[in-house]
Amino acid sequence: MRERPGPAPYILLAPFLLIFAVFIVYPLIRSLGLATERSFGPGTSDFVGIKNFRLLLIDPLFWKAARNTLVFTLGSVFIQLPLALLLALALNRPTLRGRSFYRLIFFSPQLVGLVFSGMIASLMFEKRTGLINKTLHGIFGFSLDYPWLQVHIMPMLIITALWMYVGFNMVYFLAALQNVDRSLTEAAMIDGASKAQRFFHVTLPAIRPVGAFVVLLSIIGSVQLFELPFIIFSQTPYGGAGPDNGALTLVMYLYREAFETGDLGYASALGWIIAVFLFLAGLGQLVITRGEKA
Amino acid sequence: MSAARNATKSTLTHAPLLAAAAITLIPIAWMLCAAVKSGEDFKWLFLPRGDGFLGIAWDHLTFSNFTRLFGEAHMGSAILNSFFVSSVSAVVATLACAAGGFALARYRFRGRGPITVLVLGALIIPPPLLLAPTYELLYHLSLLDTFTGLLLPGIAPAFGVFLFRQATIQSVPRELLEAARIDGCGELRAFFVIVLPLLRPMIGAFMLITFLMWWNNFISPQVILQDPQKFPLAVAISQLKGVYYQDYGLQMAATVVSVAPVMILFLLLQKEFIAGLTAGAVKG
Structure with a gap:
């Protein structure tokens, strides 16, 4: 029997299509136009062509923001993800008791959210009064004045993000590990493969697709870092992006240009640079995973 | 496998996991403690020490921050x-x-x-x-x-x-x-x-x-x-x-x-x- 749905699918899709057209498609097209304009708040703009992009490339603040963002992204991928995998491996032992208890705890910071984590971090990393310096001082004799919020801003942000997201990424890895065919590892064991050999030649290849996905998610999230530094430094006397713009990220710079300076055009040009970069990262991931299958 | 070896093995798995769990929970505990402290008591890392139950000065704790x-x-x-x-x-x-x-x-x-x-x-x-x-x-x-x-x-x-x-x-x-x-x-x-x-x-x-x-x-x-x-x-x-x-x-x-x-x-x-x-x- 041929189905004759009539108008039903259109009615069901109408709310989505309407919102999508007005608040995704239109702004997306408009952002292309805006990127060629210079504006002073909404409704007042001049056409400047590709000048915004030319200015961005020689803008030292853009490069500072790009460098900070890159450092944070590398920290997320190369420090946070291996730790998440280690935790997942530890939790994946079949004889382990209390797995769901651990999973609950490791996952919980994710719920605190970026804004509220930023609030906690802004106080914990304070000189003298913050818990971090007091603890490091008590155990290792670190200086109580170690300047997390003044100088070592990116490590401070990487540590905070580590606390927030390591459990979240662990959940993905754990799910992937539990899908690894046990007969494969057992066969390798019978063949006399060592623990390390089993990990690198059986387990790791089996969880690679999920691993690639988690890396991509991590890059996408890290490149868009905004709330954490914004909140942390709104709670300190430095304000803005911290001393010497040490916490300035690409999206923070976009926010500042759009809503503090009022130049929606320059901000849109910056938005396109971020979008193209992320698109290339996604494409790269696709090419790498496809290449492996072939 | 002997019981003793089993116990060592279980300690070896649980020790790092428990440490990681503690690190995860400390900021949340610290936040909860700070929310019920005021004034002088911020010199203590977590709850103010005193001669109450468990060596904590319970009477110092306050809900004034919330009010x-x-x-x-x-x-x-x-x-x-x-x-x-x-x-x-x-x-x-x-x-x-x-x-x-x-x-x-x-x-x-x-x-x-x-x-x-x-x-x-x-x-x-x-x-x-x-x-x-x-x-x-x-x-x-x-x-x-x-x-x-x-x-x-x-x-x-x-x-x-x-x-x-x-x-x-x-x-x-x-x-x-x-x-x-x-x-x-x-x-x-x-x-x-x-x-x-x-x-x-x-x-x-x-x-x-x-x-x-x-x-x-x-x-x-x-x-x-x-x-x-x-x-x-x-x-x-x-x-x-x-x-x-x-x-x-x-x-x-x-x-x-x-x-x-x-x-x-x-x-x-x-x-x-x-x-x-x-x-x-x-x-x-």
């Missing part, structure tokens, strides 16, 4: 705003996405292919790119500084449509819909009476993550709202500093109040939460 929060700092309205914004979005977005996802999965109609491509394509748009043009659009629509302007752009997210499309393919059998049709059930009625109940697991998970996303959402209310009476918790809390700089007790009390509802929801609905937050990822 000040609702009194002078006006956080009461921020809590209501957060609940309003998060629950309205959660309910409306779930309905809109379930309807759209179901239609894409189970109907053949003109335009289905292109719409599916659009839904997938929208997933790769980074939200910051749309920040400036959306602000400009809301300005022209006179929707800046309104809840409508805040909520409208996010009430039918493409990733939700995608998730519900996958969920429908997995759990809504075609045969059931055909049977309903033969029995004379209208298409829209079938959606509400047959499809929605079958999608219940995804509905629970999606409502929870949408609620959580809006509860923790900062950038859109920060950009769109101007009237402090309308601020949700995330924005209100970021402005405490102006007046109350280094008022640790007040800042942490505000954070406790902001985080507690989500934590309680999570403890009650753990499974749905983890399913929601990792939805579509592994199988996607």
Whole structure:
């Protein structure tokens, strides 16, 4: 029997299509136009062509923001993800008791959210009064004045993000590990493969697709870092992006240009640079995973 | 394997895990302690020491930070705003996405292919790119500084449509819909009476993550709202500093109040939460 749905699918899709057209498609097209304009708040703009992009490339603040963002992204991928995998491996032992208890705890910071984590971090990393310096001082004799919020801003942000997201990424890895065919590892064991050999030649290849996905998610999230530094430094006397713009990220710079300076055009040009970069990262991931299958 | 060796092995696995769990929980414990301390007692790392039970000066602890929060700092309205914004979005977005996802999965109609491509394509748009043009659009629509302007752009997210499309393919059998049709059930009625109940697991998970996303959402209310009476918790809390700089007790009390509802929801609905937050990822 041929189905004759009539108008039903259109009615069901109408709310989505309407919102999508007005608040995704239109702004997306408009952002292309805006990127060629210079504006002073909404409704007042001049056409400047590709000048915004030319200015961005020689803008030292853009490069500072790009460098900070890159450092944070590398920290997320190369420090946070291996730790998440280690935790997942530890939790994946079949004889382990209390797995769901651990999973609950490791996952919980994710719920605190970026804004509220930023609030906690802004106080914990304070000189003298913050818990971090007091603890490091008590155990290792670190200086109580170690300047997390003044100088070592990116490590401070990487540590905070580590606390927030390591459990979240662990959940993905754990799910992937539990899908690894046990007969494969057992066969390798019978063949006399060592623990390390089993990990690198059986387990790791089996969880690679999920691993690639988690890396991509991590890059996408890290490149868009905004709330954490914004909140942390709104709670300190430095304000803005911290001393010497040490916490300035690409999206923070976009926010500042759009809503503090009022130049929606320059901000849109910056938005396109971020979008193209992320698109290339996604494409790269696709090419790498496809290449492996072939 | 001997019992002794077993015990050593179990200690070896549990020691690092317990250490990691402690590190995870310490900031939360520290926040809880700071929220009930005041003045001099901040010289103690966690709770003030004294001669009460467990060597803690229980009588020093105070709820004054919380009373000040609702009194002078006006956080009461921020809590209501957060609940309003998060629950309205959660309910409306779930309905809109379930309807759209179901239609894409189970109907053949003109335009289905292109719409599916659009839904997938929208997933790769980074939200910051749309920040400036959306602000400009809301300005022209006179929707800046309104809840409508805040909520409208996010009430039918493409990733939700995608998730519900996958969920429908997995759990809504075609045969059931055909049977309903033969029995004379209208298409829209079938959606509400047959499809929605079958999608219940995804509905629970999606409502929870949408609620959580809006509860923790900062950038859109920060950009769109101007009237402090309308601020949700995330924005209100970021402005405490102006007046109350280094008022640790007040800042942490505000954070406790902001985080507690989500934590309680999570403890009650753990499974749905983890399913929601990792939805579509592994199988996607």
